[in-house]
Amino acid sequence: MRSVAKMIRILTIPPVMAAIEIAVLRLARGCFPGASAAWVVFFLSVLPALSYVVWWAVPAHRRRGRKTQRPLAVAFSVAGYLGSAACCLWAKLGAVERVACFTYLLSGLTIAVCSALKIKCSGHASGVSGPVMLLSRYVSPWFLLGYLLLAPVFWSSIKLGRHTPRELALGTVTPVVFILLLSLLFRA
Numbered sequence: 001m002r003s004v005a006k007m008i009r010i011l012t013i014p015p016v017m018a019a020i021e022i023a024v025l026r027l028a029r030g031c032f033p034g035a036s037a038a039w040v041v042f043f044l045s046v047l048p049a050l051s052y053v054v055w056w057a058v059p060a061h062r063r064r065g066r067k068t069q070r071p072l073a074v075a076f077s078v079a080g081y082l083g084s085a086a087c088c089l090w091a092k093l094g095a096v097e098r099v100a101c102f103t104y105l106l107s108g109l110t111i112a113v114c115s116a117l118k119i120k121c122s123g124h125a126s127g128v129s130g131p132v133m134l135l136s137r138y139v140s141p142w143f144l145l146g147y148l149l150l151a152p153v154f155w156s157s158i159k160l161g162r163h164t165p166r167e168l169a170l171g172t173v174t175p176v177v178f179i180l181l182l183s184l185l186f187r188a
Contacts, residue, residue, distance in 0.1 A: 005156035012153050014127025018044035021100065021131035028139045029096065036091045043083035044104055051076035074112050081105040095186040096138050103130055103178045110174050122163045122171030124153055130175030137179065
């Protein structure tokens, strides 16, 4: 069962969910025109995923295990999220794109601040909840069915001892709050 739980966590890492979100927004709504889609996928998916490569490639990080993996993932993610927000502004992208990119940035910063305060907030839950909420709001309410993905994410996180239900709930709610607030701010 641990191997199934690990596989669920790998398949639902936030960079994978971000790439799916951007692809659906581009295909369904025409968002992220031209090269902006590639840049945003780089910042939201490739750069954050590189943290796992760096963690694995540096023996000192691997020896310390999760103690270094999570902070490294958060740092790479926030750097990428800053890049996506800058790309969004530089390319003068629309309101939906701004809500998407700034939700990642604010959610990532919230997770980083929580981590610094020794409060764990699930990046995995946030990485599933954010795209589901955004796609249900801007593409189709049918995407709300995507919240069913949280059941295996919660199960795997608890099974592997990565998060408590409270930490998972905090991660789930974080991007939803930012999507609703940013939708008002950007009039999306």
